[in-house]
Amino acid sequence: MKKLLVLVAAMVLVLGLSACSKVETYKIAMITDSGGIDDESFNQGTWEGIIDFADENDISYKYYKPLEVSDDAYLEAIDLAVEGGAEIIVTPGFLFESSIYAAQDLYPDVYFILIDGTPHDPTWTTWKTADNTMPILFNEHEAGFLAGYAAVYDGYRELGFTGGMAVPAVVKFGVGFIAGVYYAAQELEVEDDIVFNDDTYHYFGDFGPSDNFKNLALSWYAADTEIIFSAAGGAGASVMAAAADSGAMMIGVDIDQYDQSDTVLTSAMKQLGNAVQQGLQAWLDGEFVGGTSVYKGAANDGVALPMETSRFETFTTAQYAAIFLDLADGTVVVPADYDALVLFLNDATLDIPTKDEVEGTTD
Numbered sequence: 001m002k003k004l005l006v007l008v009a010a011m012v013l014v015l016g017l018s019a020c021s022k023v024e025t026y027k028i029a030m031i032t033d034s035g036g037i038d039d040e041s042f043n044q045g046t047w048e049g050i051i052d053f054a055d056e057n058d059i060s061y062k063y064y065k066p067l068e069v070s071d072d073a074y075l076e077a078i079d080l081a082v083e084g085g086a087e088i089i090v091t092p093g094f095l096f097e098s099s100i101y102a103a104q105d106l107y108p109d110v111y112f113i114l115i116d117g118t119p120h121d122p123t124w125t126t127w128k129t130a131d132n133t134m135p136i137l138f139n140e141h142e143a144g145f146l147a148g149y150a151a152v153y154d155g156y157r158e159l160g161f162t163g164g165m166a167v168p169a170v171v172k173f174g175v176g177f178i179a180g181v182y183y184a185a186q187e188l189e190v191e192d193d194i195v196f197n198d199d200t201y202h203y204f205g206d207f208g209p210s211d212n213f214k215n216l217a218l219s220w221y222a223a224d225t226e227i228i229f230s231a232a233g234g235a236g237a238s239v240m241a242a243a244a245d246s247g248a249m250m251i252g253v254d255i256d257q258y259d260q261s262d263t264v265l266t267s268a269m270k271q272l273g274n275a276v277q278q279g280l281q282a283w284l285d286g287e288f289v290g291g292t293s294v295y296k297g298a299a300n301d302g303v304a305l306p307m308e309t310s311r312f313e314t315f316t317t318a319q320y321a322a323i324f325l326d327l328a329d330g331t332v333v334v335p336a337d338y339d340a341l342v343l344f345l346n347d348a349t350l351d352i353p354t355k356d357e358v359e360g361t362t363d
Contacts, residue, residue: 025085026062028054028280031077033093034069034207041233042272045255046092046115049273053280060085071122074099075106082107088283090276091115094167098122104130111288113279115272116169118293131290134282136275139297140169140231141176141336142327143268146305147229147251148180149323150266154315156249157193160200160225161353162217162239164207164232166360173231173253173268174201175341176334178352182345183332191350200225201353203360207233217242217250227251227265240264249311256306266310274301298327 030037030050037047047063054061064081066073074096081089089110091100094117101119104112112133119135120127129135151159161177163170178196185191200220204213217228217239228243229251230236236252243250243263252260252267275296282288296302304324307317326332335341338355345352355361 024060026060026081027085027087028059028061028090029081029084029086029088030061030063030090030092031074031081031096032063032065033091033095035234036065037063039234041254042092042115045270045272046090046276049276050090050280052273053277057284059284062086069095071098071102075102078103078107082110086110088113088280090279091117092272093117094169100133101126101128104128104133108132111283111290113276115275116270129291129293132288133290134279134288135293136279137293137295138169138270138275138302139295139334139336140172140268140270140303141179141334142297143253143270143303143305144173144176144229144231145180145183145327145332145334146176146303146320146324147266147268148177148182149184150180150305150310150312150315150320151227151229151251152181152184152188152190152194153319154265154312156227157190158195158200158224158226160196160217160220160228161202162213162228162230162232162235163203163360164235165205166203170203170231171359172336173229174358175337177229177268178358179335179341179344182347182350182352186347191347194351195224196353197351198353198357199223200228201357204232204235207235209234209237211238213238214242218246221246221248229253229268231268256309258306258309258311262311264311266305266312269304269306271296271302271304298324299329 032043035043037043064077066077090113092115097117100114114135119129161174185194213235227249228239230239231253239250240261240263249265250263252264257267258264335344338358
């Protein structure tokens with residue numbers, strides 16, 4: 001009898017502990033790409049937006065870092081997030097396009113926000129955006145335009161552009177940058193002073209830093225290039241280092257990079273935090289709209305220059321507000337590809353990079 005009472009008491013204790021214990025779940029999840037959440041670039045900007053939204057709305061959140069850069073590793077991280085209770089998963093970058101293509105069908109009750117990409121199969125032959133997936137794309141050409149426009153108004157005349165790889169987003173940054181440079185030059189009537197051609201327009205072929213990339217930028221600065229816009233992810237650090245050694249300036253990308261180097265004049269920003277928070281708010285309100293891409297530009301707070309931290313000497317907040325409004329209300333429609341750029345400039349005498357250089361079809 002005593003043994004029976006002891007056994008019953010033990011069972012009650014175990015059941016009581018089980019009832020009191022609670023497995024912690026995380027409703028919002030982010031999967032990092034090749035970098036970490038403190039990469040001072042795409043991951044960080046997205047993660048900070050998630051943190052602000054989740055804390056404000058008292059929602060649990062967590063990030064998951066894949067073991068490697070591959071579709072399989074990304075899917076494994078998504079699996080872990082779903083097992084951890086994720087109701088919505090945010091993936092920053094085009095590298096997730098194929099993994100989200102698979103995950104959206106594997107987990108039809110989970111919502112996905114795909115930043116800077118559109119779901120497709122690994123062979124790039126089938127494209128599909130399910131109702132539980134919201135791809136968010138940016139008007140990078142507008143951000144690049146603002147950076148080029150500001151640089152010329154701030155007195156720069158000899159300019160360069162480096163991209164990581166000639167993927168659509170980076171190409172658009174470069175096209176917009178050229179457009180902004182010459183639009184400002186035409187307003188200021190200094191077109192003949194602008195030096196920006198094939199010799200200072202280049203894709204590195206990678207998004208990671210390299211001494212080779214730094215040496216290329218050093219050679220440009222030594223040849224009198226005054227400023228380089230680097231839409232190259234982590235490879236931008238190589239341009240920053242070259243600018244520091246040369247006593248020159250550069251333009252950052254994606255997030256506000258002013259605190260990474262004193263050489264950062266300004267940054268052509270994608271408002272990653274705003275975009276993610278808008279998507280999360282739609283999910284929270286039960287108004288999530290999937291199945292089609294959402295574009296973020298000047299008209300809906302998707303791109304910007306960080307005027308409070310920019311190191312401009314003559315370009316003013318009033319001038320920025322005026323040109324930003326022109327973009328937001330459609331007074332100025334920024335070209336997104338080379339053919340549209342040529343029509344936009346409407347001047348065959350301008351010394352701009354060639355179509356092959358801009359689109360990355362030659363080395």
